[in-house]
Amino acid sequence: MRRLFGAHAYGPGPAAQCGWSADIPDAALDGPALPGSATTDVAIIGAGYTGLTAALHLARAGVPVTVLDEHFPGHGASGRNGGFCCLGGSHLSSQEIATKYGASALAEWRLTERAAIDTVQAFLTDHAVDAQTHSNGETILAHSPRAFRDLITLSAEVEAERGLRAALHTPQDLSDLGMSGPWHGGLTIPLGFGLHPRRYLKGLRDAALAAGAQIYAHSPVTALTPGAPHRLTTPHGTLSARRLLVATNGYSSENLPPWLGARFMPAQSNVLMTRPITPDEQAEAGWTSAQMAYDSRNLLHYFRLLPDGRFLFGMRGGLLSSRRADEAMHKATRHHFDRLFPAWSHVESPWNWSGMVSLAAHGLPFAGAIPDLPNAWAALSFHGNGVAMGSFAGALLAQLIKGETPALYPSVMRVPPPRIPLGRFRRLAMPFAYAARGLADLR
Numbered sequence: 001m002r003r004l005f006g007a008h009a010y011g012p013g014p015a016a017q018c019g020w021s022a023d024i025p026d027a028a029l030d031g032p033a034l035p036g037s038a039t040t041d042v043a044i045i046g047a048g049y050t051g052l053t054a055a056l057h058l059a060r061a062g063v064p065v066t067v068l069d070e071h072f073p074g075h076g077a078s079g080r081n082g083g084f085c086c087l088g089g090s091h092l093s094s095q096e097i098a099t100k101y102g103a104s105a106l107a108e109w110r111l112t113e114r115a116a117i118d119t120v121q122a123f124l125t126d127h128a129v130d131a132q133t134h135s136n137g138e139t140i141l142a143h144s145p146r147a148f149r150d151l152i153t154l155s156a157e158v159e160a161e162r163g164l165r166a167a168l169h170t171p172q173d174l175s176d177l178g179m180s181g182p183w184h185g186g187l188t189i190p191l192g193f194g195l196h197p198r199r200y201l202k203g204l205r206d207a208a209l210a211a212g213a214q215i216y217a218h219s220p221v222t223a224l225t226p227g228a229p230h231r232l233t234t235p236h237g238t239l240s241a242r243r244l245l246v247a248t249n250g251y252s253s254e255n256l257p258p259w260l261g262a263r264f265m266p267a268q269s270n271v272l273m274t275r276p277i278t279p280d281e282q283a284e285a286g287w288t289s290a291q292m293a294y295d296s297r298n299l300l301h302y303f304r305l306l307p308d309g310r311f312l313f314g315m316r317g318g319l320l321s322s323r324r325a326d327e328a329m330h331k332a333t334r335h336h337f338d339r340l341f342p343a344w345s346h347v348e349s350p351w352n353w354s355g356m357v358s359l360a361a362h363g364l365p366f367a368g369a370i371p372d373l374p375n376a377w378a379a380l381s382f383h384g385n386g387v388a389m390g391s392f393a394g395a396l397l398a399q400l401i402k403g404e405t406p407a408l409y410p411s412v413m414r415v416p417p418p419r420i421p422l423g424r425f426r427r428l429a430m431p432f433a434y435a436a437r438g439l440a441d442l443r
Contacts, residue, residue: 001253004427009321018080019273019351024198030072033218034237040066043232043241045221048078050379051247052204053394059211070220074201076251077355082302082314084292085120086138086192087113088385091363094157108410110161116392117192129203132307135292137190141183147296148185180286194292194304224256246378250356259370262419264381265359268317270333273351276309285343298437313337317354319430357384360417367393367413
């Protein structure tokens with residue numbers, strides 16, 4: 001495998017202090033490695049939301065499917081994200097999508113965002129999975145007067161494009177709603193919910209296994225030989241498959257398959273989780289709401305009060321990955337937390353971790369056939385919104401692999417991601433991109 005970050009970023013280190021593992025430990029998601037040689041119809045690389053959702057839908061249709069994961073299901077971002085099942089998946093504005101792809105493409109995309117949330121909700125309901133869901137949509141908090149003016153514009157867009165009435169909030173409104181802070185106002189869009197990412201993932205894994213899917217842990221694909229069949233080599237065996245799905249997102253390799261090279265930018269996101277905050281401490285800070293929220297910065301912060309009283313707080317991650325770099329980012333994340341929630345500066349945060357998201361140069365997620373590689377598909381670059389959109393992509397690709405015509409397959413998700421300039425050196429551009437976004441946040 002060829003990856004942009006060093007080995008530490010893809011190993012157990014960054015997730016060693018993941019707060020979700022206190023409830024669903026790694027051992028509850030683990031499984032056997034691929035034993036020797038095997039044959040299947042569909043091979044899936046990556047046992048996250050996309051890969052497991054695709055495996056579930058294929059197995060239920062009677063398609064032999066085998067999933068391979070480098071570590072265990074949910075080792076990547078699917079098992080350590082912030083648990084925001086919400087709108088998103090693209091970095092483009094409404095105007096950018098409409099200008100480049102047309103008004104109908106924008107309308108289709110808005111339907112897709114809603115359908116992605118519904119995909120997760122339907123699974124949780126159908127399989128009676130208790131993922132500790134909460135929150136009536138998501139609240140965006142304005143970090144500046146200019147940002148609040150932008151939220152006023154956004155509220156009109158939400159009504160026009162989604163047929164929803166988004167609620168604008170003054171700072172006093174936010175205080176009354178239990179979301180006090182240094183905010184200049186807010187906007188609540190009543191779509192989406194928060195969840196426990198590992199409970200959702202374990203539900204997917206268990207359902208896929210029950211449907212007949214084969215799932216192997218500790219089986220990194222070290223070589224891929226395309227053909228009829230495709231041959232996937234792992235340290236302990238070889239898997240031959242008629243069809244292939246690559247669902248590795250931010251943990252992808254540049255050469256598995258080579259088409260992926262320079263078509264995605266892995267970026268780290270850092271998260272801390274506090275001890276349970278008492279009701280009195282919540283009242284002192286003025287944050288008693290279970291609403292999932294994020295601020296309006298380009299380099300945003302996202303946070304929510306969990307059902308057990310712990311508080312989750314996340315932000316962009318570092319540019320390097322090592323034990324020392326992780327420790328530095330843990331301190332930086334704590335500094336940002338203390339600045340936004342000073343009343344909780346005494347509250348311990350025993351859990352700190354990071355994970356990879358995937359970004360694309362054209363700002364869009366991709367789910368479709370891999371060009372010039374017969375019987376192979378891929379899904380990637382959900383821009384930090386993989387809970388909903390990654391799940392939708394998995395269900396969508398299962399339909400495509402079965403030869404079905406999806407009822408909803410937005411044109412913007414069919415656009416293959418272009419190569420990012422600088423190739424394997426493209427991470428060198430990230431400090432400048434972060435600096436530019438940080439300067440924009442000062443306005």
